[in-house]
Amino acid sequence: MKPQLTKGNEAIVKAAVLAGCRAYYGYPITPASEIAEAAALYLPQVGGVFIQAESETASVNMLYGGAAAGVRVLSGSSGPGISLMQEGISYLAGAELPCVIADIMRGGPGLGNIAPEQSDYNQIVKGGGHGNYRTLVLAPASVQEMADLTTLAFDLADRYRNPVVVLADGNIGQMMEPVRFADPIAVPPPPEWAVLGTARSRRNLVSSIYLEPDVLERHVRKLEAKYQAAERAEVRAECWRTEDADIVLIGYGIMGRTLKAVVEQARKRGLKVGLLRPITLYPFPAPQIRELAKRVKGFLVAELSTGQMVDDVRLALEGRSPVEFFSRVGGNIPSAEEVLEVVERKFESCLRLEEVLVHG
Amino acid sequence: MASFTVTHEKSPSLFNRFERKSELQHQTHYCPGCGHGIVHKLLAQALDDLGVQDRTVLISPVGCSVFAYYYFDVGNVQVAHGRAPAVATAVKRSRPDSIVISYQGDGDLAAIGTAEIVHAANRGEPITVIFVNNGIYGMTGGQMAPTTPLGKKTTTSPFGRNAHTEGYPVHVCELLNSLEAPVFIERVALGNNKQIMGAAKVLRRAVENQVKGLGFSFVEVLSPCPTIWKFQPVEAQRFVRDEMAKVFPVVNLRDRTKEAQPWAGPPPAPPVEDIPRILGLEDEAGQESVEAPAGRALDLRIKVAGFGGQGVLMLGEVLAEAGLESGYEVSWLPSYGPEMRSGTSNCSVRLSASPIASPLISRPNVLLAFNEPSLRKFLPVVESGGMVLYNGAALPEDCVRKDLRMIAMHFSSLADKLGDQKVANMVMLGALLEATGMLEPEQVTGALHSLVKNKKYFDLDLKALELGGEEVRREPLPVGEDYLWGV
Ligand SMILES: Cc1ncc(C[n+]2csc(CCOP(=O)(O)OP(=O)(O)O)c2C)c(N)n1
Ligand code: SF4
Ligand SMILES: [Mg+2]
Numbered sequence: 001m002k003p004q005l006t007k008g009n010e011a012i013v014k015a016a017v018l019a020g021c022r023a024y025y026g027y028p029i030t031p032a033s034e035i036a037e038a039a040a041l042y043l044p045q046v047g048g049v050f051i052q053a054e055s056e057t058a059s060v061n062m063l064y065g066g067a068a069a070g071v072r073v074l075s076g077s078s079g080p081g082i083s084l085m086q087e088g089i090s091y092l093a094g095a096e097l098p099c100v101i102a103d104i105m106r107g108g109p110g111l112g113n114i115a116p117e118q119s120d121y122n123q124i125v126k127g128g129g130h131g132n133y134r135t136l137v138l139a140p141a142s143v144q145e146m147a148d149l150t151t152l153a154f155d156l157a158d159r160y161r162n163p164v165v166v167l168a169d170g171n172i173g174q175m176m177e178p179v180r181f182a183d184p185i186a187v188p189p190p191p192e193w194a195v196l197g198t199a200r201s202r203r204n205l206v207s208s209i210y211l212e213p214d215v216l217e218r219h220v221r222k223l224e225a226k227y228q229a230a231e232r233a234e235v236r237a238e239c240w241r242t243e244d245a246d247i248v249l250i251g252y253g254i255m256g257r258t259l260k261a262v263v264e265q266a267r268k269r270g271l272k273v274g275l276l277r278p279i280t281l282y283p284f285p286a287p288q289i290r291e292l293a294k295r296v297k298g299f300l301v302a303e304l305s306t307g308q309m310v311d312d313v314r315l316a317l318e319g320r321s322p323v324e325f326f327s328r329v330g331g332n333i334p335s336a337e338e339v340l341e342v343v344e345r346k347f348e349s350c351l352r353l354e355e356v357l358v359h360g
Numbered sequence: 361m362a363s364f365t366v367t368h369e370k371s372p373s374l375f376n377r378f379e380r381k382s383e384l385q386h387q388t389h390y391c392p393g394c395g396h397g398i399v400h401k402l403l404a405q406a407l408d409d410l411g412v413q414d415r416t417v418l419i420s421p422v423g424c425s426v427f428a429y430y431y432f433d434v435g436n437v438q439v440a441h442g443r444a445p446a447v448a449t450a451v452k453r454s455r456p457d458s459i460v461i462s463y464q465g466d467g468d469l470a471a472i473g474t475a476e477i478v479h480a481a482n483r484g485e486p487i488t489v490i491f492v493n494n495g496i497y498g499m500t501g502g503q504m505a506p507t508t509p510l511g512k513k514t515t516t517s518p519f520g521r522n523a524h525t526e527g528y529p530v531h532v533c534e535l536l537n538s539l540e541a542p543v544f545i546e547r548v549a550l551g552n553n554k555q556i557m558g559a560a561k562v563l564r565r566a567v568e569n570q571v572k573g574l575g576f577s578f579v580e581v582l583s584p585c586p587t588i589w590k591f592q593p594v595e596a597q598r599f600v601r602d603e604m605a606k607v608f609p610v611v612n613l614r615d616r617t618k619e620a621q622p623w624a625g626p627p628p629a630p631p632v633e634d635i636p637r638i639l640g641l642e643d644e645a646g647q648e649s650v651e652a653p654a655g656r657a658l659d660l661r662i663k664v665a666g667f668g669g670q671g672v673l674m675l676g677e678v679l680a681e682a683g684l685e686s687g688y689e690v691s692w693l694p695s696y697g698p699e700m701r702s703g704t705s706n707c708s709v710r711l712s713a714s715p716i717a718s719p720l721i722s723r724p725n726v727l728l729a730f731n732e733p734s735l736r737k738f739l740p741v742v743e744s745g746g747m748v749l750y751n752g753a754a755l756p757e758d759c760v761r762k763d764l765r766m767i768a769m770h771f772s773s774l775a776d777k778l779g780d781q782k783v784a785n786m787v788m789l790g791a792l793l794e795a796t797g798m799l800e801p802e803q804v805t806g807a808l809h810s811l812v813k814n815k816k817y818f819d820l821d822l823k824a825l826e827l828g829g830e831e832v833r834r835e836p837l838p839v840g841e842d843y844l845w846g847v
Contacts, residue, residue, distance in 0.1 A: 001641050005681050005690065014639045022629075023454055031696060045638045047629025049453040053446065054479040061443035061476070065450025068437045069417075069458075073450075091440050114696070175719050176677070176692040178684050184635040195435035195451070197458020199414040205380070205429055207420075207438035212382055260717035335722030 003178035009034035015147035019154040020187045021072040022048035025062035030114040031170035032104035035076030056081035060088025067097035068206040070190025076102035090129030094208030098157035102166040104173035115331020116170035121308035136164045137281040139252040143177035171254045237285035238277040245274030251302040261336035286316035297350040298322040371404035373413045380430045393593025395583025406564040416459045419444040423465035424498040442473025445480035456625040460487045470506040484541030486623045494585035502588040506530040537613045543575035545614040549582035551601030573622035661721045665706035666730025671785030676707035681807035683711035691719035783824035790828020
């Protein structure tokens, strides 16, 4: 298929349908509403289900029902709605049900505003619900990735029997870029464990209760092992011009795009700056960051939050390298020039030393 | 049914031995005289009678019946407190042949899950809901329920339920009866054998309705909880009969099963090959993407700004689409949110011969300003050597920059001549294209063609493009040496 100019939010739905998703449950919220609108348009046309639920609490439990019935299911929301979904996400993880949830982040806390922020990192990546569980988290930085990572999200959800979150922000959701979509796949057959209302599936049980401490411990350890397997197999990050970099910038989503522009501008000035853009936020690309730490002089993490992902960078580095942090919030997006100035100021000594070495 | 036979064997829809229980697998976890045990038996009987054991999916709630799946040899889904109707909805929608039973207590359904039950009922989900009302939170040890009768002492209403502070018992059947969609709503009781026999028939009907695909069926069961009520089982039954039934009348509130139309189920699924077309992804015949014109280091960073309704976002979209058709890398980023309502609107469009690092634009090299506030807002950041088109007869004196090519023209009045102010955006685009030659006219027409489906508007847009071009040809513009595109 040739590239089509597509809005980020719509790309999620189209990619989902192409990936065999046949049910959408959601509640409108800016800047995620186009997801529900596109789902309302397309799902009934492909023999699927669309329901505008009465709340995000209901939506996430509809995901639970659809997933229990062996269907690829999708929902989309933003901060306030995602907060309401957290109970359900914990149940989905506990009952090992696959589903995909798109969080198109906006400003918080509370009602905040509808402009882009990256302040849902903690509630999504660290798990906002109760219990020992994780969600797998993918962070698109372009509309093409909105599509590609949605496709991947469905595969990971099935492979790990776990909720997968596509974590983007208002800008990525609202903007249009060309997208080359994957070919459609047939709806996958329902998994063995699903409860279908058939003779074959009659003995199946979907539940998250394990009354006996030993049994629950075994269950939680099994989940833990699954997450460890994901940590080994699923880490993804884009490294750009890091081969010879003195300073590496780290940012995801829309911030990753700005940082790319920063790297371009820095390189024009002869400054050896590179970019590491996490594509999976859980599992976090800690190994890649540690590897870079062996040769770079420092890192700068930039986020549209007061500092959420930066904790994971610091944990990954365990003090091995200096980590500087830059943030804008409230819906403000820094310009590349603004970030570059910070990079130059914070790393003045090491960057200038390098310049001296390079230029004479 | 004319008669009902009480069997003393276990129903095949119940397991013979409760192997999902960790201990005492020959008996249930319910207290002696508990209504849940009775309802389980009656429900199992109904499933047997209707021959739907294999098709049944039972949704267990949170409450004393959280372990209903220990007993029912059917498909089982255990869910969060109060959310059973939402889960049931999704199972039924995706598996229309299944028989979905949402089984809930009064705390579960009438307190924490109020929204879910009301909306499942209001959508007329063709499921069966069994609402076991024992007027108390059994599982958590006897706290007040929304259905606890007035005056009744519980651990959280130690002085007796007081209407002024705790409100009145919630009448769920009556509440749901105010909705259009449900087809069957009835309250039954387990106060004596006669009532139990009656309950059996009603439960069977409520499942049968679903087998026939008729719609939302709801049965409330006034049910004893001897343990928490601190009654002997026989006393508890009397309490159901004499006290609960006074608060909650045992009646059928609705039976529209005769008028109800069976649910057709979801629409049929198209073949997989049709999906791209349905999603609007089919390539237009023969059209393949073009390579970017060689040798042009194009890097347009365009800011389009104006009032909402001036076609700002649309103009940006045409540029992006035409850029894509011309083989450039493109991005389009709108300002979104309250501005869309309250007035101003802008978007950032990038067209580039090389990959676009960021769709955000801090230093535009083209500004298309539809009003003075937009001109004033963005003019200071336009890159030297860039271009500004302004929708006004003349530039405000303090808005002239010598390092830019600036065109002031009243595009809205020109659009007026064509009979529609709304095409001012296309008049401006026509002028931009004429002045810069940055895109080929066919690509722009092509973009319009895919974006504007209405023939009338499409034709009008073409006229507007032409008009904009003509105006610029009539008044040739100064071309600076350092002009951005150079070509
Ligand atoms: C979100 C949440 N809040 C509270 C609880 C604790 N809880 C478990 S059962 C229950 C009350 C159940 O009462 P009811 O629905 O009437 O069922 P019964 O036990 O009386 O049959 C409560 C409050 C919970 N499990 N989840
Ligand atoms: S506490 Fe009440 S509702 Fe719960 S099992 Fe015992 S009698 Fe039944
Ligand atoms: Mg109760």
